[in-house]
Amino acid sequence: QVQLQESGPGLVKPSGTLSLTCAVSGASIRSSNWWSWVRQPPGKGLEWIGEIYHSGSTNYDPSLRGRVTISVDKTKNQFSLKLTSVTAADTAVYYCARALTVFDYWGQGTLVTVSS
Amino acid sequence: EIVLTQSPATLSLSPGERATLSCRASQSVSRYLAWYQQRPGQAPRLLISDASNRATGIPARFSGSGSGTDFTLTISSLEPEDFAVYYCHQRDSWPFTFGPGTKVDIK
Numbered sequence: 001q002v003q004l005q006e007s008g009p010g011l012v013k014p015s016g017t018l019s020l021t022c023a024v025s026g027a028s029i030r031s032s033n034w035w036s037w038v039r040q041p042p043g044k045g046l047e048w049i050g051e052i053y054h055s056g057s058t059n060y061d062p063s064l065r066g067r068v069t070i071s072v073d074k075t076k077n078q079f080s081l082k083l084t085s086v087t088a089a090d091t092a093v094y095y096c097a098r099a100l101t102v103f104d105y106w107g108q109g110t111l112v113t114v115s116s
Numbered sequence: 117e118i119v120l121t122q123s124p125a126t127l128s129l130s131p132g133e134r135a136t137l138s139c140r141a142s143q144s145v146s147r148y149l150a151w152y153q154q155r156p157g158q159a160p161r162l163l164i165s166d167a168s169n170r171a172t173g174i175p176a177r178f179s180g181s182g183s184g185t186d187f188t189l190t191i192s193s194l195e196p197e198d199f200a201v202y203y204c205h206q207r208d209s210w211p212f213t214f215g216p217g218t219k220v221d222i223k
Contacts, residue, residue, distance in 0.1 A: 045203065046160065046205075060211075062117075102150040102162055102205070103160070106160060
């Protein structure tokens with residue numbers, strides 16, 4: 001069974017860098033899927049952040065371009081998210097997900113709060 | 117960017133009633149439209165892909181229809197576990213976007 005698990009600090013200071021990792025089990029990150037990050041601010045809807053293919057090809061939401069980097073570690077079967085210069089507006093539950101044509105598997109999500 | 121609009125924002129119904137949720141895209145997404153259910157405190161769950169294909173394990177009471185810019189998710193007879201928020205999502209073109217959601221709550 002495919003499982004995704006997010007990990008990383010739950011608290012980040014303003015202007016700092018948010019770093020999360022998604023460990024994938026039950027599937028190879030080398031498979032023909034896009035590995036994605038989606039976030040959800042408290043009480044709000046879902047926002048697509050970006051995605052990566054195992055080749056390293058990436059797509060990002062333009063509103064975050066310049067601040068976001070998604071990378072993949074094939075040896076550890078995981079992928080990661082880095083978001084720089086964070087503000088309170090980046091406070092959200094961050095989900096990692098697998099996608100081919102749709103998001104078929106999701107992690108449980110991890111809350112990241114931006115606060116001093 | 118393709119903007120998805122969902123209506124209504126909230127749907128108040130009783131168990132056993134039929135729910136009809138709408139999603140409209142600002143430009144055609146062909147049939148690259150999916151529906152997700154999100155219960156409180158949980159990750160979204162895929163219900164429907166490619167506008168009308170039920171995902172594995174999804175009950176037959178859930179059905180999707182539409183193409184182009186207008187899509188519908190229908191729940192034929194609401195079960196207690198169906199009271200949740202429903203999001204539509206397009207993967208026709210980058211950046212991928214979600215609708216704002218429709219909350220189905222108990223009347």
